[in-house]
Amino acid sequence: MEVIQSFTIDHTRLKPGIYVSRKDKGFTTFDLRITEPNKEPAVAPAAMHSIEHLMATWFRNSKVKDDVVYVGPMGCLTGMYVVMTGDYSVQDMRDLTIECLEWILKQKEVPATEPQTCGNYLLHDLPMCQWECARYKDRLEHDFHCEYKQLHVTLQDGMVFADA
Template sequence: MEKIASFTVDHLRLKRGIFVSRKDRFGETILTTFDIRMKEPNREPVLDVPAAHTIEHLGATYLRSHPQWGNRVVYFGPMGCRTGFYVILEGCLSSIDVLALITEMFAWIASYIDEIPGATAAECGNWRDHNLDMAKWEALRFLDVLKKPLPENLEYPS
């Protein structure tokens, strides 16, 4: 089998940031998949499962409710390696195109003080496994990268 594109990225050199993972065409529609890398792979601890679960609920809620971007959101969810998330948006987009959106989302998560959306037994298959305080801490830490990104935070290492 052919190796998928995300496995060809040098994870030993990958920094935290927002990266275009792939672009797919479906008829006239282009979907851009973004790698929202919150942790440096293999160099720092991965996201704690309850924090990642909470970020998933909050991030999906924020993105799908966004007045300009909500109707272009296809997916927001965690990476299996727990170093970040994938966001799939309609359009031929760059990391710079979504930097403000992703920064706003993580600022919203970092300051969130209400009940976690979708975190009841009727709404979630693992509703007890959340950690809002840790999700906020991780979001705040990631904002340090998003507020002043370098090229290494917006483009995969070559």
């Protein structure tokens, strides 16, 4: 099996911030890390689901909407992935994300929480979503981290582990 360009990161040394998770095939995958993995509680599923609806809505209506490929939550519930085309740095993404979080903090409801528009429409929590977003915004503004500590994890059959 072809080994893809990939690395994993040392999650024991990963602070909340914004990182380049991977850059390939013309796309950049940004790791918007909201909580400190394995040290702080992960984002609750309902709050993360609301972050997904709100963050995806903002990015897909923003001035960079034409370059947004994907916005979605990490399975570990400690952050979001945003995949972009075009040339964006972590500083660009920091500015965009702060703008996005400011918008989320002003919302009175989560968009598209009807059975017709969402696969689990009762699984939402706007107050907790906004609590997480307020803390994340504060961290992006005052305690910004963007340098990965890399680890290689090779599986027994030679494949390299990838989580996105």
